Amino acid sequence: MGFGLVYDQDARNYVDAKIVLAKKSYIPLVLHFKEAESLINSTTFVKMLGVENILRAENLALHADLIFSLTFEVLNGVHDAFHPSIHEIRNHRG
Numbered sequence: 001m002g003f004g005l006v007y008d009q010d011a012r013n014y015v016d017a018k019i020v021l022a023k024k025s026y027i028p029l030v031l032h033f034k035e036a037e038s039l040i041n042s043t044t045f046v047k048m049l050g051v052e053n054i055l056r057a058e059n060l061a062l063h064a065d066l067i068f069s070l071t072f073e074v075l076n077g078v079h080d081a082f083h084p085s086i087h088e089i090r091n092h093r094g
Contacts, residue, residue, distance in 0.1 A: 002028030 002021050005014040010023075021028055031039070075081065 002017050004017055006017045006020050007013075008015045008020050008023075018028070080086075
């Protein structure tokens with residue numbers, strides 16, 4: 001690789017990657033066609049997994065709200081279940 005700018009901790013600034021590689025005595029990584037493509041595909045796949053997890057979390061939160069609403073409706077809106085003394089008896093957080 002060895003292209004572009006990288007953050008140099010010694011200089012505390014962004015400098016050319018070739019300078020940092022030479023200073024640390026590293027050899028630039030040379031990627032062939034399939035290797036570079038696999039890096040791009042892996043990045044896309046990881047992003048896709050992140051987006052899928054966000055969508056699932058949003059879906060889970062929506063369903064939790066719906067379940068709570070239906071449960072509250074079945075209880076005819078009784079607020080006694082939320083009284084602080086009931087939560088003190090349970091002896092756990094949450």
